[in-house]
Amino acid sequence: MSATSEILIHGGRLIDPSQGLDGRFDLRIEDGVVAEIAERIEPKGGDAETIDATGLIVCPGLIDIHVHLREPGFEYKETVKTGTRAAAAGGFTSVACMANTDPVHDNRSVTGHITSEAARWGYARVYPIGAISKGLLGVELAEIGEMVGAGAVAVSDDGKPVMNAELMRRALLYAQHFNIPVIQHAEDLHLSGKGVMHEGEWSTKLGLEGIPGSAEDVMVARDLILLDDTGGRYHVAHLSTARSLELVRQAKKKGIPVTCEVTPHHLVLTDEEVARSSFSTQTKMKPPLRSEKDRLALIEGLIDGTVDAIASDHAPHHADEKDVEYNCAPFGILGLETTLPLCLERLVHAGLISMSRFIELLTIGPARALNIPVGTLAPGKLADVTIFDPDREVTINPEAFRSKGRNTPFGGWKLRGAAVATVVGGRRVGV
């Protein structure tokens, strides 16, 4: 990290959907904030750091609003340090981390631990998400106000759903005092049962217990009904089915304050991958890889604006934990170091969405969903910048990941797109 107070990024194609910008612009950063954007800028001072972005894309720093940094408690899987290094390597300048740590992030001392570790390493901004309920037990509200006071930006029991409708209603009401969203991992546990993959043709063929799409849908439907009464803000994490998407689409039309995110893996893979990989545990996550019909519906949601954000649900696990029978493996795969090339190759280069829409889904879209002051290069705003080469050919190599995890189904995939540099608060991040 250098401490230059002025950075000039010149020659690139600057895309900032928050300002409707897409063109050849230079960007000058001064004292950690965006100073100016113009067609041609000369450095003001003599010692300005310059970054030649010719042939590259310059955009607001990418944001992943759904990651698991595993600290405290599961440092053998990931830490704030390694997770944010992975974020920087993948082109992300901000991440929001989930509360299923040990101890659970349900009180301000854990919030403080996460923010101080993040400040210590500085590879990316970390926005902690606190638990909705104490101990993630789904019984009583956690100390949401104190956590927000210490830096939490949202609450979620992610990893577990809030099964109790009354507790959910209370959370939606109480969170409004702090103007933060309640993020739901939408899964009816009675319907998902002992399921390990999507219920459908492939669970039938493989004899694996299924998780029906309805396990997600009934939860989203229930919460939207509650939200209609309570108001406030509600965000659906890793939305994965056609029907949940339609529920969100209709709710948005009625003006109900809901946002949602989808993961790259649900946009790229389907349940057939479990069979194709011969039971590889790298295909096991929650929600499970869904049907082709669901996958196509999610892409439609990116196109028509129903989806607010792409978020990776970066879920590191130790290699030994995944090297077991399919039923015994933990749910979850990595995302921070694969999201950019996967989405560029399969969404942008494939012609499904524009480069600008793609960037919107990873910048101002997620920033608005969590109401965090990033995702834009408007003058005076925090100077978080990602510079990436959309055409560079890469082969995903898990052994080279900065994350402690190696759990990805994308090892060996040949894709186009790679982060070149990130700037966080006006400081260039070295990985």
Added chain:
Amino acid sequence: MVAEPNAPPTRWTKKDLLGISDLSAGEIQLILDTALSLQAIDKRPIKKVPTLRGKTVINLFFESSTRTRSSFEIAEKRLSADTLNFSASGSALDKGESLIDTALNLQAMAPDMIVIRHKHPGAPHLLARRLASGVINAGDGAHEHPTQALLDGFTILQKKGRIAGLKVAIVGDIGHSRVVRSNIHLLTKMGARVVVAGPRTLMPLEMEKMGVEVAYSLEEALRDADVVMMLRIQLERGGGTAFPSVREYFQMFGLSKERLSLAKDDAIIMHPGPMNRGVEISSEVADGPWSVILEQVANGVAVRMAILYLLSGAHEEGNR
């Protein structure tokens, strides 16, 4: 795909037998032909040949089994293989060792083949990926039970002279059954028409994508069937929660002599065992002249000898 009668003989090239879904009709036919030639051993006064002398087979059973395990062990012994039986209880698995570590330790003792039965689908596939030994799936959860389907196919051929063109009804706890999945692959590859039937609460989603017809009444499934295969309700896997009582189940899906009259006059009754008399099948049917249930068990030995022989590479060595 149906094997052409005049198709050139298929050679066995696979290291493992993980499921019927991986096999071609030609490979299925090769196993059945090999079983037919090996069956004579069962009829000899001295039931032993030296074919697998010096080969070591480990029977790795993580789930209880009487029929399949005995059948494999007898098949191994008739071929003169050295066998080792390993069961989950009292083993390193009770001490927290992972499946793959247990398997790597056994592998270090250089077995030629490992027969595995496991409650989790895909467990044999995990071993096959990592071990040099041949791996034979003796049942993985609700996924596949290839040797059962092969012995069922062998029995049908023996009784009916063909598989192609027959109507086979499979009735019962379809969702929890590995037998049904392997049989569907085998029977449809060999040209049979398969109808599955059972309570809706035990019928997996999109079952028809396996290439079968789905019926929700026993009568519909039985009509004009050449072969009727009855399945046990797998109470230990939660099959019992799918209907209110065993009595009501038998009223809806139990095979009685009266209902059997809907099938063809020369229909045969099969059951992979273990059988629950009075639940899915009446004693009258199970013990009647239609029943080939014990012949299935007898044929299991020949079919398993054929698989051990083909996987061991003994046929290749003999050709050298």
